[in-house]
Amino acid sequence: MxxxxxxxxxxxxxxxxxxxxxxxxxxxxxxxxxxxxxxxxxxYPVEEIRRAIADPGIAAYEPSARGLSAAREAVAAWHRRRGWVVDPERIVLTASTSEAYALLFKLLADPGETVLVPRPSYPLFDFLAALESVRPVPYPLESDGGWSIDLETLERLAAAQGPGRPRAIVTVNPNNPTGTALRPDELAALEEIAARHDLAVVSDEVFLDYLDDRSTADRSTGTRADRAGSAPHRAVSVLEGEGRALSFVLGGLSKSCGLPQMKLGWIVIRGPQAAAFEALERLELIADTYLSVGAPVQLGAAALLDLGxxxxxxxxxxxxxxxxxxxxxxxxxxxxxxxxxxxxxxxxxxxxxxxxxxxxxxxxxxxxxxxxxxxxxxxxxxxxxxxxxxxxxxxxxxxxxxxxxxxxxxx
Ligand SMILES: Cc1ncc(COP(=O)(O)O)c(C=O)c1O
Missing domain, CATH: 3.90.1150.10 (Aspartate Aminotransferase, domain 1)
Structure with a gap:
């Protein structure tokens, strides 16, 4: 049955x-x-939230597969405030980060293929992948006083061929629950491995707004000792990489604004021009099949991101x-x-x-x-x-x- x-x-x-x-x-x-x-x-500023989603435009239905341009502009502006220049044309809106995973797994992997996911990490991967008939293959994070990606194992898994071959490397930055955040050297290695093996990078950055104080301060100064007080460590977004690999950076109101009930997430596409363009077109077709993001949250996106x-x-x-x-x-x-x-x-x-x-x-x-x-x-x-x-x-x-x-x- x-x-x-x-x-x-x-x-x-x-x-x-x-x-x-x-x-x-x-x-x-x-x-x-x-x-x-x-x-x-x-x-919670309930009155302000109410006003944010009460735009008169909510009476109309103007479907847009990537998301309304005003909402994508608001998401781009939110990134600009954090020092990342993002083209609104490279943004696709989703109802949540979980949905973003579902769209991306459909885009990147055929049934039976695999995606490389960090371990330990977010338990929902098993379900998100299985629902797309994709298999999550864990790559280990090493607990070496802090946590870092076991790059040797990642490289070996990335090189696998055959029907169960990997199509993407997922990173959770910072990770749930270990708090592992990408260092610049790890990001460079990740991009290099992904580009060499023709894999996409999916970077879940829903918690990147919650770096510990020293990591946040260091984003401008460039260095810090990590919490364990050992190696120099600066947390970076995949948006700060060289863009060598096709990458999808995920975020949303759920964590960045503490508003999971609003159901608005986003995917930012980065990487080589031709691959990014094709990914965008294909993603648009997938998103168009569902059109799952509601108009009120899109029309209220700028105000919600501000009050968030x-x-x-x-x-x-x-x-x-x-x-x-x-x-x-x-x-x-x-x-x-x-x-x-x-x-x-x-x-x-x-x-x-x-x-x-x-x-x-x-x-x-x-x-x-x-x-x-x-x-x-x-x-x-x-x-x-x-x-x-x-x-x-x-x-x-x-x-x-x-x-x-x-x-x-x-x-
Ligand atoms: C790492 C990670 N990604 C994504 C999500 C889900 O976010 P959303 O509410 O946007 O689906 C969670 C929720 O706990 C999470 O821990």
Whole structure:
């Protein structure tokens, strides 16, 4: 009856089952998996948002496959404010970054072909790829005090031939949840590998607005020591590369403006002229088949991107505070370790591997009413890691952290 692409094993997730049970019992849960910015007590300018999407033009339907030009201009202006010159004609609007992946996998890969994705990373790749009948092949990020791409393995995977050959290298910059951000030398290597093997680069930069302070400051000065205090490291966008490989850079209101409910994302196309032009034409045809971006959000894009700066600032302040609380709580003599990160909304804490991650997170939920994600959800190569969202309200975060460290034997 049903297509095989949806025949995923129906694994019983013990954490989800326990959470449901707890909620049934009415237990208040300190939720450090929360990644929805509209649920963490931020101050949303509701009146301004309402005005932004109330343009009289919403009465008309003027379908545009790439997106309305005023909206693409607004997205280009948003990039200009960040120091990146982007041609509005090289932008395609989508309903979300997730949809952008779906369009790009359709554009780049035939069923059975593969896309190279970082590991550990965003768990949705498995679903996004499977829905396009494409297979994600992980390339490792090395935890070498910070995180960096294992370029040797990436090169080997990129060179694979045959029916399951790769068509694109996906990078999440900075990565969810490790916070790995591309260094200039890594970006150059990535472009070089992609160009040499005729692969596209897909760079998911939804969290690039949330680089840690030192990375952000360094974008203008050009150097910094990374959080671990070792190698010089500057975080860069794929938009700052030489453009040797055909590249697609993804972003959206969801993270950059804390407005996931508005459903507006974008793809910026870069690279050699002829390839970029052809990609744009083909992408336009795919987008035209769905025309999924609503008129109100497109007509309100400029205003939403402006008012989103205030929401973004609140999120950035929240993350800064919670990360500082975490760094203060996990001292050098602690049995736990806060992994270095260049940015993003998450923190990775390594805990003593005395029991399995699953048993630790189940015990935290069952006995301490604290919900966190285990590292294996994100495909960490070994145990034991906890992934903490840095979005929750400060008091929630600090109390949950106290309970986590106490259970992990770290205090
Ligand atoms: C790395 C990454 N990319 C994309 C998304 C999804 O963004 P959107 O709401 O635009 O689909 C998320 C959401 O958590 C994410 O973590």
């Amino acid at each position: 049903f297509a095989h692409r949806l025949a995923w094993p129906n694994r019983v997730n013990r954490l989800a089952a326990l959470l449901e049970e707890k909620r049934r019992q009415g237990r208040p849960i300190l939720d450090l998996t929360e990644s929805n910015p509209t649920r963490v007590g931020l101050d 700066e205030g929401i973004r600032a609140q999120i950035a302040a929240r993350i800064r505070h919670n990360r500082a609380a975490l760094a203060a709580a996990i001292g050098p003599s602690s049995a736990c370790r806060l992994l270095p990160s260049a940015g993003g909304w998450y923190a990775v804490v390594q805990i003593p591997a005395v029991k399995s991650e699953e048993n630790t997170v189940l015990a935290l939920l069952d006995q301490d009413d604290v919900l966190v994600h285990p590292g294996y959800f994100f495909d960490f190569p070994h145990e034991a890691f906890l992934i903490l969202s840095l979005l929750p309200e400060r008091s929630t975060f600090v109390e949950a952290l106290r309970r986590i460290l106490s259970r992990s034997g770290a205090t």
